[in-house]
Amino acid sequence: MFGYIIPAKCELKVKDYDRFRAAYCGLCHSLKRHYGPIARFVLNFDFTFLAILLSYDAETIPTDKKRCIAHPFRKRTCCNGGKPFRRAAGYSLILTRWRLRDAIADSGFLKSLFYRLLARFLGRAYRKATHDFPDFDTHCRTQLECLRILEAQNSGDLDRVADAFAQILPHAAEGVTNETERRIFAELLYHIGRWIYIIDAYDDLEQDKQTGNYNSLAARFNTTDGKLPDEDKDWLQTTLTHSANRTASAYNLLPSGLWSPILENIIYLSIPSVTESVFNGRFRRRLGRWERKETL
């Protein structure tokens, strides 16, 4: 969906890289199994991370060898993740659906037609996901509604705008039964969400300037031609670092498990380095490489 939550591949052990790919394939299969083949279009790295995070206490990682449309000839190892993967699949459908609705409202005629068609295609899968997770659906809708209102007001209150979005993710931990761990997840996911929202806004700054769309950073800071002055850039980077640190501190309180190496790679290493590369404009290219690799 956003694609900022990816592991730092070069720092992963080969077995962990394979495991991450198995999780990615596993989420894809979960989407298909529970919500039909079309649901596979919403597959993304962010929710793969969520699936892994929600499996933090898994005692085993069962895998299967499966073929799929993307890999019809050679069977791929895919993680049979059970409930957490099903949750991540459902949540990603719900969030995609509501973001599509926003995209339809924001785009021009042709583009909105395309989004409408996509929403139409995903209709059945989405309804099934709503049926499975009605609370998440309501919550998601309310928060995105809140975000829309703030956007319409051209709000320069960065924290409030980011908060509207960041409040969505903590709800993804509704299935965690342990009260303490739910608290940890709430803090962790809040700051991940805040980080995603702000880094995305920064990444889109120039594009939004051209299209005239709302951008929370353009409203908060004084920008010239979609660029932030260095002083504000530093300020923003510090606030992102701070959110990354709060995420890491929260993560450290969770018990460690089989998925820890990948989670640590993402939380300790990748988030700070993605921040860095978005700020010096190298991120898009890097992401492109990942995606090409995955579709091979």
Next chain:
Amino acid sequence: MSDPYKVLGVSPSASEDDVKKAYRELARKYHPDNYHDNPLSDLAQEKMKEINEAYDAILRMRNGGSAGGGSTGGASGGSYGSGKYAQIRMAIQTGNLAQAEQMLNATRVTDRGAEWHFLMGSLCYRKGWLDQARQHIQQAANMDPMNREYQAAAQQMNSGGFAYRGGFGDGGQRGCVDPCDCCTALLCLNCMCR
């Protein structure tokens, strides 16, 4: 109490040095500096207590005598100001954010001094509203440059906070004095003298 070796993540046959190393690593991980004003600070404190007890237990088992545990360096409560602000401070610390926010907003704009900004900043920090938190805390530090609490908080906000990141990258542990750093510094000094 659970198995102290399990708590520290070492095997019962581990050498004393390994136990010490594991203990140090965990103490860095859950150090109160990483959780200052954090909504999860109580959980970090519990963890800290747990590993301190485990370490003490292991030392006792091995030495047969009592041993001094690690220092927790508990978080200081900060100075308590006048009545209303003390109440707000209390509300923030106990996690009653709605009440604190209401009381802060009820303060007349003309009465909003350094302490008001500091508390507003702390409240924002707790909520995760880090942009505003930094603005308010900086404002407090500017209004009362002699107050050490405000200055320390402003410094933390400007640096982006701390978090333990294991062996990865710069975890932001710059504030701590590492024994290794100390040794390296001495070594360098030694070389220079020659």
